[in-house]
Amino acid sequence: MNAADSPLAARPAVQLVSGNHACALGAVAAGCRFFAGYPITPSSEIAERLSRALPEVDGVFVQMEDELASMAAVIGASMGGVKAMTATSGPGFSLKQENLGYAAGAEIPCVIVNVMRGGPSTGMPTRPSQADIMQSRWGSHGDYPIIVLTPASVREIYTETIRAFALAEKFRTPVILLYDQAIAQLTETVQLGDGMPCAERLWASGAREAYRPYAAAPGAVPAMARPGDGYRSHTTGLNHAEDGFPTQHPETVERNLGRLLTKLDSHLEEIASWECIDCEDADVLIVAIGISARASRRALEQCRSRGLRVGLFRPLTLWPFPENALQAAAAHARSVLVPELNTGQLRLEVERLLGRDRVAGLHRIDGEPIAPEQIAARAESLAKGTP
Amino acid sequence: MKPGDRIELRIAGTGGQGLILSGKMLAEALATLGRHIAQSQTYEPTSRGGFCNSDLVVSETEVDYPLATKLDCLVLLDRLAIKPSWALLKPGALVIHDTRLCPELPPHANIQAYALPLSRTAIDLGSERVANMVALGALVALARLCPRNTLEQAVRAETPKSFLEINLDALGAGFALGEQASTASAAALAR
Numbered sequence: 001m002n003a004a005d006s007p008l009a010a011r012p013a014v015q016l017v018s019g020n021h022a023c024a025l026g027a028v029a030a031g032c033r034f035f036a037g038y039p040i041t042p043s044s045e046i047a048e049r050l051s052r053a054l055p056e057v058d059g060v061f062v063q064m065e066d067e068l069a070s071m072a073a074v075i076g077a078s079m080g081g082v083k084a085m086t087a088t089s090g091p092g093f094s095l096k097q098e099n100l101g102y103a104a105g106a107e108i109p110c111v112i113v114n115v116m117r118g119g120p121s122t123g124m125p126t127r128p129s130q131a132d133i134m135q136s137r138w139g140s141h142g143d144y145p146i147i148v149l150t151p152a153s154v155r156e157i158y159t160e161t162i163r164a165f166a167l168a169e170k171f172r173t174p175v176i177l178l179y180d181q182a183i184a185q186l187t188e189t190v191q192l193g194d195g196m197p198c199a200e201r202l203w204a205s206g207a208r209e210a211y212r213p214y215a216a217a218p219g220a221v222p223a224m225a226r227p228g229d230g231y232r233s234h235t236t237g238l239n240h241a242e243d244g245f246p247t248q249h250p251e252t253v254e255r256n257l258g259r260l261l262t263k264l265d266s267h268l269e270e271i272a273s274w275e276c277i278d279c280e281d282a283d284v285l286i287v288a289i290g291i292s293a294r295a296s297r298r299a300l301e302q303c304r305s306r307g308l309r310v311g312l313f314r315p316l317t318l319w320p321f322p323e324n325a326l327q328a329a330a331a332h333a334r335s336v337l338v339p340e341l342n343t344g345q346l347r348l349e350v351e352r353l354l355g356r357d358r359v360a361g362l363h364r365i366d367g368e369p370i371a372p373e374q375i376a377a378r379a380e381s382l383a384k385g386t387p
Numbered sequence: 388m389k390p391g392d393r394i395e396l397r398i399a400g401t402g403g404q405g406l407i408l409s410g411k412m413l414a415e416a417l418a419t420l421g422r423h424i425a426q427s428q429t430y431e432p433t434s435r436g437g438f439c440n441s442d443l444v445v446s447e448t449e450v451d452y453p454l455a456t457k458l459d460c461l462v463l464l465d466r467l468a469i470k471p472s473w474a475l476l477k478p479g480a481l482v483i484h485d486t487r488l489c490p491e492l493p494p495h496a497n498i499q500a501y502a503l504p505l506s507r508t509a510i511d512l513g514s515e516r517v518a519n520m521v522a523l524g525a526l527v528a529l530a531r532l533c534p535r536n537t538l539e540q541a542v543r544a545e546t547p548k549s550f551l552e553i554n555l556d557a558l559g560a561g562f563a564l565g566e567q568a569s570t571a572s573a574a575a576l577a578r
Binding site for chain 2: 016
């Protein structure tokens with residue numbers, strides 16, 4: 001869906017809210033009632049806000065002993081029937097990867113916020129980065145499906161947090177909310193409203209003896225057993241059959257893993273989201289996320305005022321990447337520019353889809369955001385055919 | 388402000404001076420006037436010390452790029468903050484610098500600089516910790532950003548009870564410094 005058509009455009013009272021605060025507000029609005037986490041800059045404000053907000057709505061906030069346990073607790077809470085989330089930054093996101101893979105494989109809905117800071121390792125805790133783009137897709141071992149959303153403003157962090165819970169519940173999958181420090185700790189005047197109704201999980205119903213926790217048609221999402229409803233369920237990180245118990249039977253593994261790996265692809269229409277600005281006649285198409293997309297938006301205006309035909313394609317759903325939408329947006333562009341705070345992670349995906357010949361990168365890794373003027377200058381040289 | 392106008396402000400110094408808080412108070416005050424605000428900050432991993440700044444982008448319309456690119460106003464509460472901010476100054480920018488902590492500025496062809504005793508005034512009021520409030524008052528008075536009572540309301544809303552009296556005193560003293568400086572420079576221009 002093109003994000004411009006979103007039904008979330010309601011306009012209530014103006015307030016000053018930071019990105020991480022908006023994430024906490026969105027989580028509560030989406031029905032999240034469990035948070036387990038370990039404080040880490042620049043995501044700690046999410047935990048701080050939820051430590052006050054969750055008890056007020058009869059939810060549970062737990063400051064855990066570490067990042068690994070936080071992810072495990074979130075999985076347990078979700079299996080217990082509660083919408084659950086955690087929040088972290090790069091170093092913590094690395095530590096969560098094993099349990100994240102468990103949630104993907106066992107199909108446990110949950111939301112993980114990763115506020116990107118400079119890396120690798122401890123990196124630059126208070127500076128922005130966009131270098132976890134590939135880790136958010138491929139961070140855990142093995143083949144697995146995952147949804148990653150990339151908001152670019154305070155208001156969008158709120159709406160995308162709600163959407164993250166909706167997608168997690170509907171498709172029984174971890175959803176990662178990925179945004180950079182610059183957006184996380186930015187405070188903006190916004191009109192948030194009450195959000196939208198959040199999708200609820202499909203619970204098992206019907207005859208108890210016939211229930212098999214992972215039985216579903218190819219590409220479909222099986223119903224979960226709500227604890228206490230009396231349905232027999234088994235959950236494991238091992239490859240499992242429809243009954244949830246481990247198996248190495250090749251056909252059974254092929255069938256079940258095959259369903260898991262195609263369940264998002266068969267619902268791409270519902271999952272994909274992006275924004276296109278002035279793409280129709282663009283000679284140069286900019287592709288960017290987060291703070292780099294905000295800078296690109298300004299660069300686009302600067303270029304247009306100089307008579308240059310520049311457009312912007314901004315994925316809101318980063319993974320699965322909105323492939324068809326990008327290819328349509330870039331149909332007439334002679335050049336594609338990817339500004340990002342890393343050495344070329346988003347560019348790699350764009351090159352995969354559009355070919356290397358017309359794609360150029362603009363990368364920054366020094367902890368400073370890319371300024372609109374830098375992007376405008378590069379777009380101008382590309383528009384004039386002097387890359 | 389005219390439609391499409393964009394004003395960029397920075398309050399800069401070192402971590403622990405309350406710069407982010409004063410930026411948030413100013414943001415609250417300007418938001419009540421219907422302005423669109425984006426407030427951002429830079430700080431270092433240390434909880435005290437290191438370069439720290441609070442930036443505001445103020446606009447009549449929704450802010451596209453939310454970070455500062457060309458500063459209209461800069462307040463310097465430590466000499467450490469000069470280097471990361473100097474290249475961002477717009478021609479004709481207003482620069483307020485503290486006489487104790489940032490007494491000297493590098494040469495600049497086109498700025499309006501005011502050396503004001505911000506931290507000295509705070510110390511005389513009883514606590515150097517309120518230098519951020521003195522600075523806020525001086526900035527708003529010199530740059531004529533909003534009515535004084537609008538700012539006072541924002542400061543009241545954001546201040547814990549135990550600090551309210553001294554914060555309002557500091558704000559008032561800052562306003563007085565700003566207005567004196569403004570009058571003095573107008574008089575100098577008239578001569």
